[in-house]
Amino acid sequence: MxxxxxxxxxxxxxxxxxxxxxxxxxxxxxxxxxESDIDGSPVNRVDRSTIYQRAKRELDSQPFGTQFNVYAEGYEWMAHSIQPHDFDLMEKDPRVIIGGKDCLQPYSASILNVSAMSYGSLSSNAVEALNGGAKIGNFAHNTGEGGISDFHLKQGGDIIWQIGTGYFGCRQEDGNFSETLFAEKSALPQIKMIELKLSQGAKPGHGGILPAAKNTPEIAAIRHVTPHTTVFSPPFHKAFGSPREMMLFIARLRTLSKGKPIGFKLCIGQQREFYALCKAMIETDIYPDFITVDGGEGGTGAAPPEFSNSVGMPLMDALPFVHDTLTGFNIRKQVKIIASGKVLTGYHILRAIALGADTCNSARAMMMALGCIQALVCNTNKCPTGVATQDKWLSAGLVVDEKKHRVANYHRDTVESAIELTAAAGLKDPHQITRRHIFRRVFMNQVRSFEDIYPSTVPGCFANGQTPEHNIGMIEIDSWGQG
Ligand SMILES: Cc1cc2nc3c(=O)[nH]c(=O)nc-3n(C[C@H](O)[C@H](O)[C@H](O)COP(=O)(O)O)c2cc1C
Ligand code: SF4
Known part of the structure; x- marks a missing residue:
């Protein structure tokens, strides 16, 4: 009182x-x-159960038919064929070669990989188990922007090294990019590709803070920062200041890494900026080997709610936009597209491919394969399953040798389910799926194919200087054009 x-x-x-x-x-x-089986957020119980059952190799079939209301607005389905392909004759682990004309060490990628999550936001055991799963299942594990730790390297799985605005792991004392450290680390044979992070869907346009309390001597050594100090990652890169400079930086990273694939990750914001990037690619003749498109629905360890809830384009809009823009400029063949944003099941992989993806990344489904129960306290250091915490006692509950198999099981069964769906559509390769194969109910009695909703662009149609909304000739590539 x-x-x-x-x-x-x-x-x-x-x-x-x-x-x-x-x-x-x-x-x-x-x-x-x-909570019913079809609600639960961000991941509904039906999808969660599928992930857990696949990870544990328990039965992942379902009795008595779908629980979804197939007449509700937003319901989607894939069209099968009267003559499905023979699943036994299908390639169960289709690969995609990532590496354009200037790449000297192309990477053969799985169609499903582990999305960026740093050591710091995840525990050491979680990072090690993800990499162990990647090793068993022959897929790639993205480090996240926190740099490369021993836990990423111990199990020997393929690594995509992500470089954010803090340049952690390749940073000079003043916070600028260090060529020497980058060249040294990128030479590690386990590092197969390098991803420059521009933004992520959960907090696009927002920088990061590593609080002094979390900046332990171990994390400080990995990130090349002073321990026990608060470290800020700015929301923008200091190594380049315009689309043209960004392409030159990509070329510099490619040379320093001796020709490894270099790409960038972004959540789409202002579309004209993406047009400017494409224009810069054409004018400099420097192309990223891949672009990772992260949807606004993407996850994070911690973000301001307004950024998570109300900033950035969702994946199903961003993915066709990126694919169609590259197609319109006739440069789609030079660049592979990786999609992330609630890719949880085989159907989600095929849907992403139909909208323009070559491969997919998953963060939260991989966390669930590790045991995450969606308790939603990742930002408190109290994660009960030891996945997203630096508390040694909690993370000891996550046993690497057990969980790495779960990650590999989830990956294998999900990719196989995508192949089974491909076979059901009468196709040999998942990359043959098009927007004509997927349908969505847009109103009670109205159905549209994805081709109707996201009409495909004719290759090269932007060559006359026009995009659907902007005169490309007016778009500046020597600044971001913000005035
Ligand atoms: C715990 C956690 C940490 C993350 N850390 C990073 C990061 O360091 N860099 C990044 O680009 N994205 C990061 N992300 C975003 C994911 O890589 C991914 O783009 C996003 O979660 C969408 O995928 P999902 O829906 O499969 O989770 C993180 C996500 C989570 C859940
Ligand atoms: S169990 Fe909860 S706190 Fe731990 S990773 Fe999952 S959602 Fe985050």
Missing amino acids: TQTKHAIIRNYPVVGRARYWMEALRPKIYQYFV
Whole structure:
């Protein structure tokens, strides 16, 4: 009654406390007792169960038919064929070669890989188990922007090294990019590709903070920063200041890494900036080997709610935009597209391919394969499953030798399910899936194919200087054009 912060407790000291307990218990009660199989956010229970069952190699079939309302707006399905392909004759692990004309060490990628998550946001055991899974299943593991740690290297799985605005792992003392450190680290044979991070869907346009408390001597050594200090990653890169300079930087990274594939990751914001990047590619004749398109629905360890909820284009809009823009400029063949944003099942992989992806990345499904129960406290260091915490006691609960197999199991069964769906559509290769194979109910009695919703662009149609919305001739490549 004497405290002054909370009016309810001041007025009702005993009963008032119950309200706070109920608030704390609400998410748990909801998840265990109220949530139906088709809701649950960000990942519904149906998809969660599929991931867990695949990871544990338990039965992943479902009795009695779909639980989804197939007449609800937004329901989607894939069209099968009267003459499906023989699944036994299909390639079960289709690969995509990433590496354009200037790449000297192309990488043969799986169609599903582990999306960027740093050591720091994930525990050491989680990072090691993800890499162990990648090794067993022959797929790639993205380091996230926090640099390369021993836990990434220990198991020997293929690595994509992500470089964010903090240049962690290849950073001079003043926070600028270090050529020497980059050349040294990129030479590691385990590093197969390098990804320059421009933005991520959960917080596009927002930088990062490594709080002093989390900046342990171990993490500081990996990131090349001073321990026990707060380190800020700016929301923009200091190594380049325009689309043209960005392409020159990509060429510099390619030379320094002795020709490894170099790409960039972004969540689409202002479309004219992406047109400017394409124009810069053409004018400099420097192409990234891949572009990772992250949807606004993407996950994170921690982000301001407004950025997570209301900034950045969702994947299903961004992916066709990127594919169609590259096609319109006639440069799609030079660049591979990687898609991320709730790619959880075989159907999601095929849907992404239909919209323009070559391969996919998954972050949260891989976390679930590790045991994440969607408790949604990743930002508190109290993750109960030891996935997203630096608490040694909690992370000890995650046993690397057990969980790495779960990651590999989830990957294998999900890729196989994409192949099975491909066979059902009467096709030999998942990359033959087009927008004509997928349908969505847009109103109670109206259905559209993806080709109707996202009409394909004719290759090279932007060559006359026009895009659908902008005169490309007016787009500047020596600045980002923000005035
Ligand atoms: C715990 C966590 C940490 C992440 N860290 C990074 C990061 O360091 N760099 C990055 O580009 N994206 C990061 N992401 C975003 C993911 O790589 C991915 O783009 C996004 O979550 C969408 O994929 P999903 O829907 O499969 O989770 C992180 C996501 C999570 C959940
Ligand atoms: S269990 Fe909860 S806190 Fe841990 S990673 Fe999953 S969502 Fe985050």
